[in-house]
Amino acid sequence: MIPIQHFLVLGAILFALGVYGVLARRSAVLILMSVELMLQAVSINFIAFAAYLAPQEFRGLIFAIFVITIAAAEVGLALAIILRLFRNRATANVDEVDTLRW
Amino acid sequence: MRLDWSLLAPEYVLAGWAAMLVLVGTFFPRLPKTWLGYLGAAGALAAAGTSLIWLNDDAAFGNLLEVDNYTTFFRLLFHGIAFTVCLVSARYVGERLKNAGEYYGLVLLSALGATYMAAAQELLSAYIALELSSFSLYVLASFARNEIRSNEGGLKYMLLGAFSSAILLYGLSMIYAATKTTQYDGIREALSGDLEGARSAVLLGLVLLVAGLGFKVAAVPFHMWTPDAYEGAPLPVTALISALSKAAGFALFIKLFVRGLMPLADDWQPLLAGLAAATMLLGNLVALQQRNIKRLLAYSSIGQVGYILAGVVALSPDRPDAATAILFHLAGYVISNLAAFACAIVYYNWTGKEDIYDYRGLAERAPFLALAMAASLFSLAGMPLFAGFVTKFVLFQAIAEEGFLWLAGVGVLTSFISLYYYLMVMKQMYLGEPEEPGRFSTPWLEYAAVAALLVGIFLVGLAPLPLMEAAEDAASLVYRELGTALVAGR
Numbered sequence: 001m002i003p004i005q006h007f008l009v010l011g012a013i014l015f016a017l018g019v020y021g022v023l024a025r026r027s028a029v030l031i032l033m034s035v036e037l038m039l040q041a042v043s044i045n046f047i048a049f050a051a052y053l054a055p056q057e058f059r060g061l062i063f064a065i066f067v068i069t070i071a072a073a074e075v076g077l078a079l080a081i082i083l084r085l086f087r088n089r090a091t092a093n094v095d096e097v098d099t100l101r102w
Numbered sequence: 103m104r105l106d107w108s109l110l111a112p113e114y115v116l117a118g119w120a121a122m123l124v125l126v127g128t129f130f131p132r133l134p135k136t137w138l139g140y141l142g143a144a145g146a147l148a149a150a151g152t153s154l155i156w157l158n159d160d161a162a163f164g165n166l167l168e169v170d171n172y173t174t175f176f177r178l179l180f181h182g183i184a185f186t187v188c189l190v191s192a193r194y195v196g197e198r199l200k201n202a203g204e205y206y207g208l209v210l211l212s213a214l215g216a217t218y219m220a221a222a223q224e225l226l227s228a229y230i231a232l233e234l235s236s237f238s239l240y241v242l243a244s245f246a247r248n249e250i251r252s253n254e255g256g257l258k259y260m261l262l263g264a265f266s267s268a269i270l271l272y273g274l275s276m277i278y279a280a281t282k283t284t285q286y287d288g289i290r291e292a293l294s295g296d297l298e299g300a301r302s303a304v305l306l307g308l309v310l311l312v313a314g315l316g317f318k319v320a321a322v323p324f325h326m327w328t329p330d331a332y333e334g335a336p337l338p339v340t341a342l343i344s345a346l347s348k349a350a351g352f353a354l355f356i357k358l359f360v361r362g363l364m365p366l367a368d369d370w371q372p373l374l375a376g377l378a379a380a381t382m383l384l385g386n387l388v389a390l391q392q393r394n395i396k397r398l399l400a401y402s403s404i405g406q407v408g409y410i411l412a413g414v415v416a417l418s419p420d421r422p423d424a425a426t427a428i429l430f431h432l433a434g435y436v437i438s439n440l441a442a443f444a445c446a447i448v449y450y451n452w453t454g455k456e457d458i459y460d461y462r463g464l465a466e467r468a469p470f471l472a473l474a475m476a477a478s479l480f481s482l483a484g485m486p487l488f489a490g491f492v493t494k495f496v497l498f499q500a501i502a503e504e505g506f507l508w509l510a511g512v513g514v515l516t517s518f519i520s521l522y523y524y525l526m527v528m529k530q531m532y533l534g535e536p537e538e539p540g541r542f543s544t545p546w547l548e549y550a551a552v553a554a555l556l557v558g559i560f561l562v563g564l565a566p567l568p569l570m571e572a573a574e575d576a577a578s579l580v581y582r583e584l585g586t587a588l589v590a591g592r
Contacts, residue, residue, distance in 0.1 A: 015272055022265050031261055038268035045275035054282045063226050063284065067271060070233050077237055078260050081244045085253040094261075097254050 007048035014041035028082045028092045032075065039071040109161055109169045112153035112177055116214040119145030120207035127203010135202040139192030142206030143185050146213065150181035160579075165285060167221040175576035176220035176353045179433060183345045183440065184213035189551045190444045191338030193451050199245055199336060208245075209342060212238035216350035223361070225274050225284040228354055229267075232318065235350055236263050239343055243335040255334015262317065262327040270314025276307030286362035287583055293365040308363065308370055312377070319351035321411055322381040325404050332400035337450050340396055341443035344403045345436045352410055352432060356417065356425050360580045364419050374415045379512050382408030386516040389523045395446050395456050398523060399439070402482060405520055406435050409513050413497050416504035419584060425577035427493075427500035430570055434481070434493035434562050441478035441555035445471055448548045458527055462534025468542045472531045474552045479524040481559045484517045489562035496570070 014037055021034025043064040050060025086092050123142055126133065153174055160170045167173075187209055195202050215235030222228035240263060244256020278284055280300035281292035297304060316324040332340045363370060385404030392398040410431060416424040448471055449464070450456055465472035481488035484495075494517065502510040562569055 011275075015268075018268065022261075028257060028261065032264070035261070035264045035268055038265075039271065042268065042271040042275050045272070046278065049275065049279045049282075053279060057282075059226075059284055060278060063275075063278070066226060066230060070230065073237065074233075074264050077240055078257075078264065081240070081253065081256050081260055084244060084247050085250075085257055088248065088250050088253055094257075097257065 004048055004052040007044055011041040011044040011048070014038070014044065026093050026095050028085070028094055028097075029079075031094065032078050032082070036071060036075065039067055043067050105164050106161060107163075109156065109163050110167070111155070112149045112181070113214050113217060115149040115152050116145065116181075116210045116217075119148065120210040120214070123203045123207040123210070125203070127201060127207075135196040136192040138202045138206050139188050139195060142188035142209060143192075145206075145210055146181045146185035146188060149210075149213075150178055150185070153177040153181065162223070163221075166224050166227045167218065168223050169221065170579045171572075172357070172576040172579045173217070173221040175429065175572060176349070177217050179349060179436060180213045180216045180220075180346060183342065183349070183436060184209055186440050186444070186551060186555070187338055187342045187345075190341070190447050190548055191336075193545065193548065194336065194338055194447055197451070200247070201245075205242070205245060208238045208242050212242070212342065212346060216346050216353070219350045220353035220357070222354070223286050223357070225278070225286075225289075225358075228358065229271065229274065232270075232350075232354065233267065235347065236267070236318070239339070239347060242339040242342065243331050245339060246336050251334040252336065253334075255331045258334075259327050259331035266314045266317030266324065269310050269317070273307045273310030273312075273314055276303045276310065280304040280307065286358060289362040290364060290584075293363065304366065305369060308366060309373070312370065312373060315351060315355060316377060319348055319355070319407050319411075320404055321377050321407055322384045322404065323377075325381070325385070328404055329397045329400045332403075333394060333396045337396070337443065337447045337456070340399075341440055341447070344399065344443065345440055348403065348407060348410075349432050349436055352414070352428060355414055356428060356577075357580055359414060360417055360425060361583060364417075364584065367417075367419065371415055374411055375506065375509060378408050378411035378415055378509060380408075381405070381411055382512050382516040386519045386523075389520065392523070393457055393459065395458055395461070395527070398458060398527070399442060399446070402520060402523070403439065405516060406439075406482070408516070409494065409497060410435075412501050412506065412509045412513055415509060416501040416506055418504055422574070422577040422581045424500040424504060425580055426570070426574045427497040429573035429577055430566075431493040431497040433569055433573065434489040437555055437558040437562065438478050438481035438489055441474060441552060441559060442482065444548065444552045444555060445475040445478065448545060448552065451545065451548075452542050458530055459534075460537075461527060462530045463536025464531040464534075466536050467540065470549065471542075471552070474556050475531065476528050477556055477559060479527060481563070483521040483524045485521075487560070487563050489559045489566075492563055492566045496566075 018034045018038030022031050025031050046060040046064040082092050156169050157174055162168045188206055195205055212235050215231045218231030222231055240260040243259050244252050246252035280303045281289045320328040382405055385401050385408055389398055389401035410428055413424050413428040481490040484490040498510040498513050
């Protein structure tokens, strides 16, 4: 059996990549994808913990399902907002969106 | 597991009403948009009335949500916020925004999510409620869809909000790993036992959790989105975000930290104390340089978050004093803040301006509005007679009694600083020369809402006992489950 550490390391790497992406990417769409990466890391964590630490319970799995669902809703919402911005400004680059000071 | 669906009736009312508003807005396009606002306000009122049925009740929906006086306290608070926001945005939305039905529907839905944040006794429910409330607010913040500022404010709010919830979730996964449960009570029991090797996971989870929740309530250094989202969003939405998302965030904060994470108090107290001090100082100091009334109120609300966070630091395992003080201060803050925003909305409806300099001479052109604005700003600053004084006094006292005298000191100091920038607004209103002479026409409905909030400010300021007792009653329920086991464990 694969030890749980492998899943946790995978989750941690994905999460770190996501954080790096959010901080380093300038396009709103890519930032959004990086956030998705972080959420997937969370799902991996939850599923691994559910399977290894409390195999009789579904708590972690349910949590993972909800994380996936909410992430999907989040993407829909964020893309709609980005689309509006793109229509009005013809850019999705967060550095060029500077009407308000950050 | 007992599933008593009737316990959630106020939320059915809100959700049904929200759906109805969207449909009415779609299928009756000729209906005056202001009516939709009144209809939305009626929905909030109906939900508040329904939630009174469970006053003094003590029940739980499965192991997910609790309906006790803590929940009822926040239900009434959030429904009151939704009611006020619907009422004061009627004219604003009618003149400036499209899709009024969806607007009011989302206002009600955000209140629904906020209610569940207070009611949740389990991490997953709390998280879903948090996202429901946040998602509604994201859409509302970018609701002026052809206005670049609104798009931009909404985008920043949304991206940083999503980033913070991912951080929060990673923290939750760590806590789940260490405790193998998502129930607050179960977490507390697991944490007061022997953690074996899981302590580092718990600490990592705790830090990430604080960061994620810090984003939601806009604590320094996670406050970057606040001024932009506030400035970009339509004014009534700014009012909603500043009142609802803060109050809901702290409703969740208190319950989770008292019921779930109390055994780790020694670890989170210094962490939160640092955040609270930084939030109080930075929020109030940066507010000094603001020229825009929305940004000023944004930074002032960050300062207020600092005071409340200091209250969270003082949460103790055996006395509900600090929790009481937080609830009390939250209610006072919500009333004063909504009053200030209502005045700003009325002024914006007249002139379309939102710079502090544009308020010059307001006292001559609209004496009542200037008076109301001055009163709400004095209340936010914490002057005697007004709500802010009593609530801050109780809060700082509770903080000092728990041994965080220095935090209370920072609070008092920054309150003095805040008085300066509030007085700058008043200086413009009372000493500045108006741009043009003549009175503004009187918007009766908005004035009635402002007057009601003013009455609230003075009522809390002069006769605080009823609200104080309600807060005490609600806060003591959070401590209900905390038996002697915890005290012995520490």
